Amino acid sequence: MDLTTSGGHVVDGTGQAAYAADDRVSVDRFPVEASHVMMFARAIGDPNPAYLEADEHGAILAPPTFVQASAQFDPDYGLRPTIGEPWFGSGREATGVPPAPGERTAGGLHAEQHYEYHRPVRVGDVLRVQARPGRSWDKEGRRGGTLSFSETITEYRTLDSELVVTARSVRVVTGSMPPSVSEPSSVSRPTSVSTPMVPE
Numbered sequence: 001m002d003l004t005t006s007g008g009h010v011v012d013g014t015g016q017a018a019y020a021a022d023d024r025v026s027v028d029r030f031p032v033e034a035s036h037v038m039m040f041a042r043a044i045g046d047p048n049p050a051y052l053e054a055d056e057h058g059a060i061l062a063p064p065t066f067v068q069a070s071a072q073f074d075p076d077y078g079l080r081p082t083i084g085e086p087w088f089g090s091g092r093e094a095t096g097v098p099p100a101p102g103e104r105t106a107g108g109l110h111a112e113q114h115y116e117y118h119r120p121v122r123v124g125d126v127l128r129v130q131a132r133p134g135r136s137w138d139k140e141g142r143r144g145g146t147l148s149f150s151e152t153i154t155e156y157r158t159l160d161s162e163l164v165v166t167a168r169s170v171r172v173v174t175g176s177m178p179p180s181v182s183e184p185s186s187v188s189r190p191t192s193v194s195t196p197m198v199p200e
Contacts, residue, residue, distance in 0.1 A: 108173035146175035
């Protein structure tokens with residue numbers, strides 16, 4: 001499949017979003033440091049002493065989702081605000097950077113995340129991170145419209161190329177709803193009920 005970048009997304013030859021470019025992390029050097037592991041564990045509320053104290057082999061382990069912190073070592077990671085540059089924001093109506101013309105959404109939904117550990121991540125590891133596109137597929141939504149799914153496969157390897165973790169994320173982008181499914185604009189809903197409902 002021929003992939004090109006368009007408006008923050010990687011699109012295939014049909015113009016459909018294959019995966020979000022902002023999701024792809026490429027890091028040459030991701031050091032796993034004790035203080036970073038400690039702060040990450042505290043941030044997720046996990047008091048497991050394995051993340052603070054060395055085991056009988058002298059190893060301090062990282063929490064299972066710690067590899068996501070590699071994004072902090074990617075200077076081009078698009079989901080992190082950059083000083084002096086507009087940011088797309090968050091929430092129902094993001095601010096800062098409007099979607100590019102022709103984009104169906106501001107970026108879709110992160111629908112799934114999977115990790116395959118080939119061995120534990122340990123303090124002292126230095127990892128390289130490389131992401132690539134995986135499968136992509138479409139399905140019809142229950143209320144109509146097309147749901148476009150795409151995978152990103154991210155590999156975390158040591159500097160000696162030992163594979164430590166394989167991560168697979170799935171993103172879904174919704175297409176427009178058919179007109180027959182959309183609610184007519186003339187339909188109004190009461191905002192409050194002033195009298196109680198009494199059974200007949």
